[in-house]
Amino acid sequence: MTHLDTLVIGAGFAGIGMGIRLKRRGTHSFAILERAGQVGGTWRDNSYPGVACDIPSHLYSYSFRPNPNWSQLYSPGGEIWEYLSTSAIEEGLLEHLRLGVDVQSMDWDEAAALWRLTTSRGAFTCRTLVLACGRLSEPRIPAVPGIDDFRGEAFHSARWTPVVDLDGKRVAVVGSGASAVQLVPRLAERAARLVVLQRSAPYVIPRDDRAYSPAERALLARDPAELSRLRTRLFWKAEEAFAQRVGDPASISAARDRARVHLESQVKHAATRAALTPSYEIGCKRVLISSEYYPTFALPHVVLEPSALAALDGDTVVTQSGARHRIDVVIFATGFHTTQQSYARAVTGRAGERLSEHWSSGMTAHASTVVSGFPNLFVINGPNAGLSHNSAIYMIETQIDYVLGALAYQAGAGNPVLAVTRAAEEAYSRLIDELSADAVWTTGGCESWYIDPRNGRQTLLWPDFAHTFRSLNGEFSPLDFEPDGLPAVTVPR
Amino acid sequence: MTEHPWRAPSRRPSVVLVPGFSGRTGEDFPFLLPMLERRHRVVSVDFTTPGVRTLGDLADRIGVAVARCDEPPAVVGYSLGGVAAAAFAAQQPAALSSLAVVAGWMTPAPKLVAFAGLWAELQGERSAVLAAAARQALYSADGWDCARVPRVDDITTRLVALGSTLDVSAMTPGIAAPTLVVGCASDEVATTRQSKLLFGAIADARYAQIDAGHAVVHERPAELLAVLGAFVTEPTRYPAGALIGEDRP
Numbered sequence A: 001m002t003h004l005d006t007l008v009i010g011a012g013f014a015g016i017g018m019g020i021r022l023k024r025r026g027t028h029s030f031a032i033l034e035r036a037g038q039v040g041g042t043w044r045d046n047s048y049p050g051v052a053c054d055i056p057s058h059l060y061s062y063s064f065r066p067n068p069n070w071s072q073l074y075s076p077g078g079e080i081w082e083y084l085s086t087s088a089i090e091e092g093l094l095e096h097l098r099l100g101v102d103v104q105s106m107d108w109d110e111a112a113a114l115w116r117l118t119t120s121r122g123a124f125t126c127r128t129l130v131l132a133c134g135r136l137s138e139p140r141i142p143a144v145p146g147i148d149d150f151r152g153e154a155f156h157s158a159r160w161t162p163v164v165d166l167d168g169k170r171v172a173v174v175g176s177g178a179s180a181v182q183l184v185p186r187l188a189e190r191a192a193r194l195v196v197l198q199r200s201a202p203y204v205i206p207r208d209d210r211a212y213s214p215a216e217r218a219l220l221a222r223d224p225a226e227l228s229r230l231r232t233r234l235f236w237k238a239e240e241a242f243a244q245r246v247g248d249p250a251s252i253s254a255a256r257d258r259a260r261v262h263l264e265s266q267v268k269h270a271a272t273r274a275a276l277t278p279s280y281e282i283g284c285k286r287v288l289i290s291s292e293y294y295p296t297f298a299l300p301h302v303v304l305e306p307s308a309l310a311a312l313d314g315d316t317v318v319t320q321s322g323a324r325h326r327i328d329v330v331i332f333a334t335g336f337h338t339t340q341q342s343y344a345r346a347v348t349g350r351a352g353e354r355l356s357e358h359w360s361s362g363m364t365a366h367a368s369t370v371v372s373g374f375p376n377l378f379v380i381n382g383p384n385a386g387l388s389h390n391s392a393i394y395m396i397e398t399q400i401d402y403v404l405g406a407l408a409y410q411a412g413a414g415n416p417v418l419a420v421t422r423a424a425e426e427a428y429s430r431l432i433d434e435l436s437a438d439a440v441w442t443t444g445g446c447e448s449w450y451i452d453p454r455n456g457r458q459t460l461l462w463p464d465f466a467h468t469f470r471s472l473n474g475e476f477s478p479l480d481f482e483p484d485g486l487p488a489v490t491v492p493r
Numbered sequence B: 001m002t003e004h005p006w007r008a009p010s011r012r013p014s015v016v017l018v019p020g021f022s023g024r025t026g027e028d029f030p031f032l033l034p035m036l037e038r039r040h041r042v043v044s045v046d047f048t049t050p051g052v053r054t055l056g057d058l059a060d061r062i063g064v065a066v067a068r069c070d071e072p073p074a075v076v077g078y079s080l081g082g083v084a085a086a087a088f089a090a091q092q093p094a095a096l097s098s099l100a101v102v103a104g105w106m107t108p109a110p111k112l113v114a115f116a117g118l119w120a121e122l123q124g125e126r127s128a129v130l131a132a133a134a135r136q137a138l139y140s141a142d143g144w145d146c147a148r149v150p151r152v153d154d155i156t157t158r159l160v161a162l163g164s165t166l167d168v169s170a171m172t173p174g175i176a177a178p179t180l181v182v183g184c185a186s187d188e189v190a191t192t193r194q195s196k197l198l199f200g201a202i203a204d205a206r207y208a209q210i211d212a213g214h215a216v217v218h219e220r221p222a223e224l225l226a227v228l229g230a231f232v233t234e235p236t237r238y239p240a241g242a243l244i245g246e247d248r249p
């Protein structure tokens, strides 16, 4: 049994960031438990050809670890993974990382005021538990008939299998979301025949990517203020796009026009263009950026099937429209389990309540971070903490600040147990609903992974500007917590 | 510890929005106006009517908008509209709850006078380069990628000429409302120094600076929204005399 003050579950951007900030504060009693053999989360798991970020790298990185050397405006996934690994090493996290530790259960022990964990590598206890398990970390594969008996190779884009030979093969990509638009142009270079199964057409806007010149990189290295200015500028530019999400007609039509002109200039074939035209309002699902995706469909060996996958039949892919294609390799670019997170089933709080039960009608958390009935627990990148228009790292850093604020408060107040009130959590949920009401992902007429099908609530995104998330949630406030949850240990006077 | 303003809807005052040289809020605040309207009742001031000839006329137009609000509103003015808002705040201190002056000035800087002179001369010749020349002056090098061609018409021409005569240096001692002065780091029209002079002169003022040219409303609209949104919901969050640091996202 190992005891530490703080345990962080997951070593992606959130877990590593949390670790760096703890370490820099001079905290020693913490560990990061990660089920995989390496750090990196999303950027370790997604190694498919073409993987890259779609928020500019100088923004999609830690503010407290600026990197003058990003190669591109939108850097490739491998570079981001390396950035994370290097960050962990240089910040001295190796001694705090426990890799290959799959956390199986996390139970709150009320009497001892501790979290008790069982893992694939033994038991742990801690006072403070930080869930940094990600949100796009559980691949979702459609449960269609015949999937287990498929004669060829089949795998998810986030479980890329480099040993599978794609050259000269008949390849099918299921899905047309963010991963597919990056992957499809690369696959077309290798496959003899490529079939793309599209359930609903995405909006795609140009990717104005470019490499940073050696002079630019050297400048950013020599003058850190310049890098900070660049990041600030990129941030506020990205913020402007939020206006499109809340029904500002001028912004929406400008964005829609940009996507339409892009489609029309890149796809000349009328039927293909029609099939690639989205049927819902822009922004309802993630707006994709690619300058290479559309032209792929003009290639003679690439087929667009505007229909969802219905079944796999021996060596054949069958679409709902009845089309059949004989295929050697099926790649599921079908996204992730988002509204129901598997870690929630492993967490048991006060009175034996499971987090998955607490969230049985949709994820909620006060300040997007703390959950009533689950004392001393923090969730990063959980309910309503995502963005569709700006960098996830900004949100993650805001939540890390909140956690650090809570820890500082506890340290100064005789280590009370922190139990957020149900009232605070409910008030926050009402605010989320209010803010979501006029937003396009609830009004835009699409079937979006942002919406929990169990209650129709938008439980994934922060439904406002990123900067308002920080102004609302960046600082811990003890007012939202149960006075009777404190103090667990009486402080002698 | 106070509640965050978002949880106290009472702290969402009406906002009177005052445009700059275009005379129209739709033209000057294509982003700010709809985004402020998500949280506040916004009353637009319009300077396009021909009767607007003096600083007093500008302030009167603001007075009409303020009178349409139930409670004393936040008055937010940009450029010429900011100077007019300052004048209004000095004349009727009790009529507003807070004042924000974005890219405004205390006295017309020589460069503003020269800008107005060039504008009048080119417009007199009906020169096709006026809009391009104005754009050069209004936008910063960093904001050039979002530079719009400014509207050139009789209204703008009249307001630019009027703007270059506006001087509120004698009035600033009468401004009592909590005030936010927003200066722009690369403002070569109103000039950053003039914004800072307003900050110096207005008793209950705090100062924020944005990395943009005079056309901050087009160059950095989201940052401006963040600064203004925070101010109107909690005007005295920063004390008088505070230099509000730039956000470091």
Ligand SMILES: Cc1cc2nc3c(=O)[nH]c(=O)nc-3n(C[C@H](O)[C@H](O)[C@H](O)COP(=O)(O)OP(=O)(O)OC[C@H]3O[C@@H](n4cnc5c(N)ncnc54)[C@H](O)[C@@H]3O)c2cc1C
Residues within 6 Å of the ligand: A009, A010, A011, A012, A013, A014, A015, A033, A034, A035, A036, A039, A040, A041, A042, A043, A046, A051, A052, A053, A054, A055, A060, A101, A102, A103, A104, A132, A133, A134, A135, A136, A137, A179, A343, A380, A381, A390, A391, A392, A393
């Ligand atoms: C292909 C792709 C591209 C993306 N591009 C962008 C982008 O451009 N911009 C943007 O803002 N966002 C992007 N995202 C979203 C991205 O997921 C987040 O930006 C960010 O990487 C999330 O970091 P995280 O640490 O919260 O989660 P993750 O990176 O998912 O890390 C979670 C970690 O927790 C571990 N874990 C989970 N459960 C357990 C357990 N029970 N025990 C032990 N360990 C566990 C996982 O193994 C994983 O390593 C992208 C996502 C994908 C999939």
